Amino acid sequence: MKSTISIGILGFGNVGAGVVQLLNENRDLIERRTSKSICVKTIVVRDPKKYRHLDCGNAVLTTDAIAMIHDPAIDVIVEAIGGENPAFEYICEALKLGKYVVTANKEVISKHKKRFFDLAKAHDSDIYYEAAVGGGIPLIRTLKVGLAANRIESLHGILNGTTNYILTKLNDEGKEFGDVVADAQAKGFAEADPSMDVSGLDTAYKLSILASVAFKADIPVSEIPYEGIESIALRDMQLAAELGYTIKLLASGKQLSNGKLSFKVCPTMIPRHHPLAGVRNEFNAVFIVGNAVGESMLSGRGAGSSPTGSAIVSDIIDIAFDSHRTSLRNLEYAFDKVSLAHESELKSQFFVRLLASDAPGTLATIATILAHHQVSISKIMQKPCTNHVAEIVFITHSVAEDSMSSALIGLETDSVVQEIVTKLRVGLDEGDPV
Amino acid sequence: MKSTISIGILGFGNVGAGVVQLLNENRDLIERRTSKSICVKTIVVRDPKKYRHLDCGNAVLTTDAIAMIHDPAIDVIVEAIGGENPAFEYICEALKLGKYVVTANKEVISKHKKRFFDLAKAHDSDIYYEAAVGGGIPLIRTLKVGLAANRIESLHGILNGTTNYILTKLNDEGKEFGDVVADAQAKGFAEADPSMDVSGLDTAYKLSILASVAFKADIPVSEIPYEGIESIALRDMQLAAELGYTIKLLASGKQLSNGKLSFKVCPTMIPRHHPLAGVRNEFNAVFIVGNAVGESMLSGRGAGSSPTGSAIVSDIIDIAFDSHRTSLRNLEYAFDKVSLAHESELKSQFFVRLLASDAPGTLATIATILAHHQVSISKIMQKPCTNHVAEIVFITHSVAEDSMSSALIGLETDSVVQEIVTKLRVGLDEGDPV
Numbered sequence: 074m075k076s077t078i079s080i081g082i083l084g085f086g087n088v089g090a091g092v093v094q095l096l097n098e099n100r101d102l103i104e105r106r107t108s109k110s111i112c113v114k115t116i117v118v119r120d121p122k123k124y125r126h127l128d129c130g131n132a133v134l135t136t137d138a139i140a141m142i143h144d145p146a147i148d149v150i151v152e153a154i155g156g157e158n159p160a161f162e163y164i165c166e167a168l169k170l171g172k173y174v175v176t177a178n179k180e181v182i183s184k185h186k187k188r189f190f191d192l193a194k195a196h197d198s199d200i201y202y203e204a205a206v207g208g209g210i211p212l213i214r215t216l217k218v219g220l221a222a223n224r225i226e227s228l229h230g231i232l233n234g235t236t237n238y239i240l241t242k243l244n245d246e247g248k249e250f251g252d253v254v255a256d257a258q259a260k261g262f263a264e265a266d267p268s269m270d271v272s273g274l275d276t277a278y279k280l281s282i283l284a285s286v287a288f289k290a291d292i293p294v295s296e297i298p299y300e301g302i303e304s305i306a307l308r309d310m311q312l313a314a315e316l317g318y319t320i321k322l323l324a325s326g327k328q329l330s331n332g333k334l335s336f337k338v339c340p341t342m343i344p345r346h347h348p349l350a351g352v353r354n355e356f357n358a359v360f361i362v363g364n365a366v367g368e369s370m371l372s373g374r375g376a377g378s379s380p381t382g383s384a385i386v387s388d389i390i391d392i393a394f395d396s397h398r399t400s401l402r403n404l405e406y407a408f409d410k411v412s413l414a415h416e417s418e419l420k421s422q423f424f425v426r427l428l429a430s431d432a433p434g435t436l437a438t439i440a441t442i443l444a445h446h447q448v449s450i451s452k453i454m455q456k457p458c459t460n461h462v463a464e465i466v467f468i469t470h471s472v473a474e475d476s477m478s479s480a481l482i483g484l485e486t487d488s489v490v491q492e493i494v495t496k497l498r499v500g501l502d503e504g505d506p507v
Numbered sequence: 508m509k510s511t512i513s514i515g516i517l518g519f520g521n522v523g524a525g526v527v528q529l530l531n532e533n534r535d536l537i538e539r540r541t542s543k544s545i546c547v548k549t550i551v552v553r554d555p556k557k558y559r560h561l562d563c564g565n566a567v568l569t570t571d572a573i574a575m576i577h578d579p580a581i582d583v584i585v586e587a588i589g590g591e592n593p594a595f596e597y598i599c600e601a602l603k604l605g606k607y608v609v610t611a612n613k614e615v616i617s618k619h620k621k622r623f624f625d626l627a628k629a630h631d632s633d634i635y636y637e638a639a640v641g642g643g644i645p646l647i648r649t650l651k652v653g654l655a656a657n658r659i660e661s662l663h664g665i666l667n668g669t670t671n672y673i674l675t676k677l678n679d680e681g682k683e684f685g686d687v688v689a690d691a692q693a694k695g696f697a698e699a700d701p702s703m704d705v706s707g708l709d710t711a712y713k714l715s716i717l718a719s720v721a722f723k724a725d726i727p728v729s730e731i732p733y734e735g736i737e738s739i740a741l742r743d744m745q746l747a748a749e750l751g752y753t754i755k756l757l758a759s760g761k762q763l764s765n766g767k768l769s770f771k772v773c774p775t776m777i778p779r780h781h782p783l784a785g786v787r788n789e790f791n792a793v794f795i796v797g798n799a800v801g802e803s804m805l806s807g808r809g810a811g812s813s814p815t816g817s818a819i820v821s822d823i824i825d826i827a828f829d830s831h832r833t834s835l836r837n838l839e840y841a842f843d844k845v846s847l848a849h850e851s852e853l854k855s856q857f858f859v860r861l862l863a864s865d866a867p868g869t870l871a872t873i874a875t876i877l878a879h880h881q882v883s884i885s886k887i888m889q890k891p892c893t894n895h896v897a898e899i900v901f902i903t904h905s906v907a908e909d910s911m912s913s914a915l916i917g918l919e920t921d922s923v924v925q926e927i928v929t930k931l932r933v934g935l936d937e938g939d940p941v
Contacts, residue, residue: 095656095799102658105723203653209800211653218652218828219637219645222529222820224536229935289539290845309860309929312900316858316886320931333848342858342933348806349935351785356802360935365529365817366643368790369807372782373800383799386656394652411724414767424750424776426743452750466746495743497754499776501663501783501794 078107078393079114081147083138083163084154085124088177088204088385089116091378092151093129095386103386105409107393115141142167149392151385152176161185168192168200175388177204177381183278187291199395201388206279207232207357209380210373211387216286216361223363225287227327232279234355234375235270236302236322238262240340241353243310244319250305262355273299273322273338280324280336283359288326288334299338318342319350416474422451422499423469423477427484428491431463438489439465446480448472462491468499512541512827513548515581517572517597518588519558522611522638522819523550525812526585527563529820537820539843541827549575576601583826585819586610595619602626602634609822611638611815617712621725633829635822640713641666641791643814644807645821650720650795657797659721661761666713668789668809669704670736670756672696674774675787677744678753684739696789707733707756707772714758714770717793722760722768733772752776753784850908856885856933857903857911861918862925865897869923873899876921880914882906896925902933 080096082089093113096103104110113132118124121134135141142150142163150167152174154160160181167174169192176182182189182202189200203213207230216225231237235257242253254271257263269275277299284292302322313320323341328334343350348370352358357375362368374380429435436455443450453467469477477496484490514530516523527547530537538544547566552558555568569575576584576597584601586594586608594615601608603626610616616623616636623634637647641664650659665671669691676687688705691697703709711733718726736756747754757775762768777784782804786792791809796802808814863869870889877884887901903911911930918924 099656099658099798103656106655209654209797210803211649214653215645215649218825219648219821220643220817221540221824222533222537222817224533227935288845289843292845292847296847304929306929309858309931312860313858313931316902318858318933323932323935325935329848329852331848331852333846333852335848335853340931341935342931344934346785347935348782348785351780351782363643363817364533365813365820367808367814369644369805371803371805373803379799380801383654383656383797386799387653390655391652409723411722411726412767413726413730414763414765414769418763418765418767419769424743424747424752426746468750495738495740497743497747497774497776498757499752500778501661501757501759501775501781 077110077112078149078389079112079147080149080151080389081115081117081141081144082113082151082153083117083141083160084152085116085118085127086153087378088155088381089151089153090127091382092153092385093132095379095382097130099386103390107390109393111389111393114147115144117141138163139166142172143170147172149173149175149389151389152178154178155180157181157184164189164200165192168198169196171196171198173198173392174200175385175392176200176202177385179205179275179278179282183281183294186282186285199392201391202282203388204381204384206282207359207371208234208373208375208377209383210357210359210371210375211384212283212359212371213286215371216283220361220363220366220369223365225328226362226364227325228283228287228359228361229349230280230283230324230359231321231349231352231357232324232359232375233270233276233322234357235263235267236276237352237357237375238355239271240302240305240320240322243305243307244314247307249307250303271303272301276322276324276338280326280338283324284326284334284336287361288328290334292336297336297338300340302340305340313342317345319345321349321352323349416478419474420471421474421477422471424466424495424497424499425469425481425493426464426466426495427493428458428462429465430489430491431457431461432489435463435489436465438487439484442483442487443469443480446483447476448480511544511546512583512823513546513581514583514585514823515549515551515575515578516547516585516587517551517575517594518586519550519552519561520587521812522589522815523585523587524561525816526587526819527566529813529816531564533820537824541824543827545823545827548581549578551575572597573600576606577604581606583607583609583823585823586612588612589614591615591618598623598634599626602632603630605630605632607632607826608634609638609819609826610634610636611819613639613709613712613716617715617728620716620719633826635825636716637822638815638818640716641793641805642668642807642809642811643817644791644793644805644809645818646717646793646805647720649805650717654795654797654800654803657799659762660796660798661759662717662721662793662795663783664714664717664758664793665755665783665786665791666758666793666809667704667710667756668791669697669701670710671786671791671809672789673705674736674739674754674756677739677741678748681741683741684737705737706735710756710758710772714760714772717758718760718768718770721795722762724768726770731770731772734774736774739774747776751779753779755783755786757783850912853908854905855908855911856905858900858929858931858933859903859915859927860898860900860929861927862892862896863899864923864925865891865895866923869897870899872921872923873918876917877903877914880917881910882914
C-alpha cells in the first residue's frame with residue numbers, strides 16, 4: 074500500500090462529519106501511529122450546496138457514489154449513509170473492486186454479512202464494522218482477536234444508548250415513560266421517532282452481528298425474539314429497586330450445554346451489584362464469559378458522532394497496519410520524547426487521618442496550619458479516643474501536591490498533632506497544572 | 508506461513524501449562540478461526556523428570572533453550588519463565604532469528620521494551636505481550652488498535668489481582684491487613700512473599716508498559732512513584748466507606764494540558780459509584796478516557812493460568828491471522844451450522860406484577876396455579892390498592908420458560924386475577940436445558 078491512504082466517504086451526516094473531524098483533530102498522532110498519511114479525497118452527498126459552510130479540508134463533494142467507489146485513487150470506502158439501501162449496493166460494488174470497506178451500519182451488516190464476507194473473500198478485499206455495535210467500544214475486535222482463544226459461553230449486552238438513557242432516567246427521576254422519552258428527545262438522546270430503539274429492534278440487529286463474531290452463527294434478526302421497553306412503568310422500576318434490582322434492556326446470547334444457541338432481547342431485572350447494573354445513561358456495555366478468560370466486561374459510549382468516529386477511524390488505522398510486515402499493531406518503534414510532570418504541577422484531593430490532643434483549640438490549630446499552606450478542607454470530622462487523644466479525619470478540596478506535602482510537614486511538627494496515621498489520594502481527577 | 512504453526516514454550520509452570528491446556532481444550536475452535544493447526548513442538552524446562560506425569564501432548568521436553576529457539580521448525584517462541592534473566596537473552600535471540608515472540612513477562616517487557624522493538628524492526632520479527640498486563644483483558648490490543656484513533660487523555664487502572672483481593676476482603680470482612688494477607692495466601696491469591704504485589708512494584712511495571720502503548724512514552728519503572736497498600740488499616744477502610752468511598756491500589760497515567768505526562772501508583776479513595784469502585788476481588792480493570800471515544804472501561808480477571816493462557820493463545824491466533832491477505836480478524840468465511848434452543852429448553856427467573864381481587868384466598872389461589880405449572884416462588888408481596896384490588900408482586904425461582912408461559916395463561920384465565928401488568932426476566936442466568 075502507498076504512503077498515503079485515500080478515503081472516500083458515503084454520506085456526510087453525523088457519522089461522516091465525525092470521521093472527517095477526528096481525522097483532522099488527531100492527524101499528527103494517526104500519522105505517527107501508522108507511518109501513513111490518511112486523507113479524505115471525496116465525500117458523496119445528495120446535495121453538495123447544503124455543505125458549503127462545513128469544513129471538509131481538501132475533500133471534493135460529489136453526488137456520484139458509483140464514480141467515487143470506482144475511483145482507482147481511493148483505497149478505503151467509509152459507508153456512513155445508514156439503512157439497507159443503497160448502502161448494500163455500494164458496499165457490494167466496493168468489495169467487488171477489491172477495496173476496503175468500513176461501515177457503522179448495523180442494519181446492512183446484520184442483514185447481509187454473509188454476502189459481504191463471501192464477496193470480500195472472493196475479491197481479496199475486506200470489510201470492517203467495529204462502529205456498527207457498541208459505538209466506540211472495540212467489541213468486534215475484542216471478540217475476534219483479543220479473546221480469540223476462548224469459546225464464548227455467553228454474552229449479555231446493553232447495546233442501545235437511547236433505551237439505557239430512558240431507563241436510567243425512569244429510575245432516577247421517578248417520571249413515567251412518556252415524559253422521559255419527551256425529555257430524551259429534547260436533549261438529543263432519542264430520535265423524533267424512537268420506535269426502532271425502544272422496540273428492541275436496534276438491539277436485535279446488533280445482537281445478530283455479535284452472534285456471528287462470538288458464536289460464528291449467521292442468525293437473521295427475524296430469528297431473535299425481541300421485546301422493547303415501552304411497557305415498563307415507573308411502578309416496575311420502583312418495585313425492582315425495592316427488591317434490589319435495576320431494569321435494563323438486555324441482549325443475550327448463550328450456548329447451552331446441549332450445544333444449542335439461544336439469543337434474545339428483553340427488558341431484564343439485573344441484581345444491583347452486577348457490573349451491568351452500573352451502566353448508566355447513554356453508555357453501552359457487554360459482559361462476556363469465555364471458557365479461558367472467565368468473566369470480562371467492556372463498557373463505553375454507545376453512540377454519538379465522536380465515539381462512532383473513534384471506531385471508524387480505528388478501523389482505518391487497522392487497515393493501514395495491514396501493509397506492514399512487522400506489525401505496528403504491537404510494536405512502538407519510535408518513542409516520543411516526553412516530559413514528566415513535577416509534584417508542583419499536579420493537584421489531587423487528599424484524605425488524612427491523624428491523632429491529636431483532645432483539647433480546646435486543636436481543630437482550630439489544624440485548620441490554621443492547613444490554610445497557611447493553601448490547603449482547603451472539604452470535610453472534617455473529630456472523634457474522641459481514649460487518654461485525651463482525638464482522631465481527626467479530613468478530606469481536602471483539590472490542592473497542589475506540593476502544598477499538601479508542606480502542610481503535612483507543618484502538621485507533623487506542631488505540638489498538638491501526635492501522629493499522621495494515613496494519607497490517601499481521593500478520586501481520579503488529578504487535575505491540571507496548578 | 509505454513510498450514511501448521513509450531514510453538515516452542517520456555518517454562519512449564521502455571522503459565523506454560525495453561526497455554527498447553529488451552530490449546531488442547533479449544534483446538535477445534537482455534538483451527539476453524541485461523542485455518543491453521545497450532546501445535547506445541549518443544550517445551551523447555553529445567554528438569555524434564557519433574558513433568559513426566561503431565562500431559563504435554565506430542566511436545567518434547569528439553570533443557571536446551573538455545574537449541575529450541577534455533578530450531579528452524581519452530582515459528583513462535585512463548586516465553587513463560589518470568590523474571591528478567593535469562594528471559595531477556597532468550598527473547599533477544601529469538602527476535603534476531605526473525606521469530607515471533609509471545610510473552611507474559613511484565614518485568615522483562617517493562618525493562619527492555621525499546622531493545623525488543625528495535626530488534627523486531629531490524630530483523631523483521633515481532634513481539635506480542637498482551638498477557639503481561641491485565642491477564643485475560645485484551646488491554647494492549649484495545650489501546651493499540653481498537654482505540655487507535657484516540658489521543659488518550661488519561662487511564663486509571665486496577666492492575667494487580669492480589670492487592671485488589673486483599674483490599675476487597677479488608678472492606679468486606681472487617682479484618683486487619685495481616686490477617687487478610689494470610690487468608691489470601693492460604694487461598695492461593697497471594698504469593699508466599701507478596702511484597703512485589705503489595706508494594707505496588709508489580710503495578711508500576713504494568714503501568715510502564717501501558718505508558719508505552721497509550722502515550723508512546725518509554726518510562727522506566729524507576730521514574731514511576733509507587734506506594735503500596737501495606738499501611739492501609741481496617742480503620743481507613745471503615746472511614747472511607749463512611750464517607751462514600753472505597754480504597755483501591757490505582758495506577759494512573761495522564762497527559763496534562765501543558766503536554767507533560769504524569770504516572771503514579773498509589774492507594775486511592777474512589778467514589779463508591781465510580782465503575783472502578785465496583786471492581787472486586789482478583790479482578791482488574793482499566794478506565795480509559797480518549798479524546799474521541801470519551802470514557803471507556805475494560806475489566807476481567809487479571810491473573811491465573813487460564814486468563815493468562817487466554818491472552819497468550821489469542822496472541823498466537825493473531826500471529827496466525829498475519830499470514831492472511833484478507834483478514835480473518837474481521838471476516839467470518841464459514842458460518843457454523845447451529846441450532847437455536849426452543850423456549851422449553853431455557854430457564855429463567857421471572858418478576859410478575861398483577862392486579863387481583865383483595866379478598867381472602869387470593870394469594871392461595873395464585874400460589875396454587877403457579878405450583879400446578881411447576882413454577883416455584885422465591886419472593887411474593889401483596890399490597891392493597893383501592894376498590895378491593897390488590898397488587899401482587901412475585902419473583903420466581905429459575906423455571907422453564909414454557910412453564911412460566913402456561914402459568915401466566917392459567918393466572919390470566921382465573922377469575923381472581925384482574926390483569927397481569929408486567930412480566931420481566933430476572934438476572935443473567937438463563938440456565939441450561941430443563
